[in-house]
Amino acid sequence: xxTSVPAAGTLAGLSNDLAEAVTRASxxxxxxHGRRRIPSSGVVWGPGVVVTxxxxxxxxxxxxxxxPDGGTGVATLAGRDPTTxxxxxxxDSSLPPAERAPDANLQVGRLVLAVGRPGPEVTASLGIVSAxxxxxxxxxxxxxxxxxxxxxxxxxxxxxxxxVEAGGRVLGINTSGLxxxxxxxxxxATVDRVAGELVKKGHVTRGYLGLAxxxxxxxxxxRQELGLAGRMGLVIINLEAGGPADRAGLLLGDIITGVEGxxxxxxSDILTFLGPERVGKEAKLRIVRAGKTKPVAITVxxxxxxxx
Amino acid sequence: MATTAVLQGLSxxxxxxxxxxxxxxxxxxxxxxxxxxxxxxVIWSRSGLVVSNAHVARAGSLExxxxxxxxxxxxxxxxxxxxxxxxxxxxxxxxxxxxxxxAGALRPGDLVLALGHPFGLANALALGxxxxxxxxxxxxxxxxxxxxxxPGNSGGPLANxxxxxxxxxxxxxxxxxxxxxxxxxxxxLAETGEQAA
Numbered sequence: 001x002x003t004s005v006p007a008a009g010t011l012a013g014l015s016n017d018l019a020e021a022v023t024r025a026s027x028x029x030x031x032x033h034g035r036r037r038i039p040s041s042g043v044v045w046g047p048g049v050v051v052t053x054x055x056x057x058x059x060x061x062x063x064x065x066x067x068p069d070g071g072t073g074v075a076t077l078a079g080r081d082p083t084t085x086x087x088x089x090x091x092d093s094s095l096p097p098a099e100r101a102p103d104a105n106l107q108v109g110r111l112v113l114a115v116g117r118p119g120p121e122v123t124a125s126l127g128i129v130s131a132x133x134x135x136x137x138x139x140x141x142x143x144x145x146x147x148x149x150x151x152x153x154x155x156x157x158x159x160x161x162x163x164v165e166a167g168g169r170v171l172g173i174n175t176s177g178l179x180x181x182x183x184x185x186x187x188x189a190t191v192d193r194v195a196g197e198l199v200k201k202g203h204v205t206r207g208y209l210g211l212a213x214x215x216x217x218x219x220x221x222x223r224q225e226l227g228l229a230g231r232m233g234l235v236i237i238n239l240e241a242g243g244p245a246d247r248a249g250l251l252l253g254d255i256i257t258g259v260e261g262x263x264x265x266x267x268s269d270i271l272t273f274l275g276p277e278r279v280g281k282e283a284k285l286r287i288v289r290a291g292k293t294k295p296v297a298i299t300v301x302x303x304x305x306x307x308x
Numbered sequence: 309m310a311t312t313a314v315l316q317g318l319s320x321x322x323x324x325x326x327x328x329x330x331x332x333x334x335x336x337x338x339x340x341x342x343x344x345x346x347x348x349x350v351i352w353s354r355s356g357l358v359v360s361n362a363h364v365a366r367a368g369s370l371e372x373x374x375x376x377x378x379x380x381x382x383x384x385x386x387x388x389x390x391x392x393x394x395x396x397x398x399x400x401x402x403x404x405x406x407x408x409x410x411a412g413a414l415r416p417g418d419l420v421l422a423l424g425h426p427f428g429l430a431n432a433l434a435l436g437x438x439x440x441x442x443x444x445x446x447x448x449x450x451x452x453x454x455x456x457x458x459p460g461n462s463g464g465p466l467a468n469x470x471x472x473x474x475x476x477x478x479x480x481x482x483x484x485x486x487x488x489x490x491x492x493x494x495x496x497l498a499e500t501g502e503q504a505a
Contacts (some may be wrong), residue, residue: 015469020417123439124417155482
């Protein structure tokens with residue numbers, strides 16, 4: 001066969017490394033019974049703390065775990081963040097937290113495994129990291145530190161399970177809840193940040209204005225007269241009585257054209273602006289009312305928690 | 309230096325993959341029933357025993373084409389629809405035969421290879437990993453693999469990286485390939501009495 005010693009058994013060596021990586025990661029991977037269909041997967045993130053994909057938990061109570069040794073564990077919901085699709089559970093079961101890989105290992109072309117436990121046994125799929133980008137916002141406005149796109153099959157029950165590098169350490173959490181067609185992973189930094197906040201407070205703080213908007217095209221003559229650069233504005237179509245926007249004197253039909261000096265043209269521009277760091281601070285809006293521009297100052301509130 | 313080492317590793321990987329694919333190609337046959345589509349089969353003994361799926365070997369006889377282009381009429385000797393296995397004989401000797409591997413030693417993440425004739429495309433190789441094991445019909449367990457297969461792979465080999473046959477590709481469900489473990493094939497052969505020579 002091959003002339004060089006390292007070449008002989010390369011394939012067998014790789015195969016063994018991949019299986020070892022799955023075995024190593026699987027010690028921190030549990031099955032989560034929190035919906036009617038097949039269980040989803042979860043990763044032990046800290047002592048007594050399990051993270052999973054929020055969309056896989058359709059109930060808040062009566063959640064149980066299947067542990068790596070086949071035993072059963074009880075879990076209580078510590079909190080959910082639908083915007084990043086992360087939920088945190090607490091459990092008394094003593095399990096080793098997952099080993100994290102350094103963020104620098106998130107590179108395009110890396111061989112990665114998705115590990116899941118949609119039942120008693122661990123399962124795996126193999127692929128590569130196909131794209132790594134900067135920070136992005138989910139469609140619900142959640143902030144994710146890196147965009148990690150995978151060329152890999154995320155099978156039923158894999159959401160909430162770890163993305164594992166060939167060495168067995170965890171690069172992130174897989175979820176199919178944030179995108180339609182492709183597999184993406186939430187990087188460790190995002191899971192650390194969101195899970196930390198959920199453990200501490202039970203929810204993730206988000207800025208809140210208490211209004212709903214819809215994009216409208218601004219007529220050319222109006223833009224010229226008012227000196228507006230953007231073609232679009234956001235017309236206020238709903239106001240929460242007593243909410244921050246209401247208290248600041250905004251009215252239905254006002255058109256928001258700028259926030260803190262930046263043009264806005266899509267409702268997501270406002271969502272993006274409303275990070276946790278804005279809560280309690282003043283935000284300067286530029287609006288058009290009755291054909292005239294007008295500056296408005298709003299004190300950003302904290303988004304109330306639904307159903308609590 | 310580091311780059312050279314990586315490239316050597318990669319070329320080693322590729323040449324081993326080539327060698328394993330070549331071993332599999334020689335033991336994989338195309339099984340054709342008259343205009344009823346194509347499947348695959350595995351040469352189980354040098355004296356002309358071929359194993360395939362029952363859903364491939366639907367007629368009493370079928371056309372078996374070997375890796376070297378030779379075509380034989382295969383006779384279906386045993387057919388078990390429950391286990392989806394069939395035993396076919398062809399009038400040939402001195403054939404390359406499958407080396408059975410140990411499917412029990414498989415772990416999720418282990419690399420696996422499949423060879424077959426998806427959509428009639430001869431000798432297509434696929435690479436993937438063991439996904440898991442699950443309860444199958446009866447008390448048998450399927451080998452489930454994260455590997456891209458299609459109709460025409462049925463009856464073909466699922467192999468480990470050494471090129472040893474660990475299962476017979478049988479169906480695709482939920483995007484996953486399902487293979488009958490080699491131990492089940494061996495039990496079937498023992499029951500038929502046509503033990504590999």
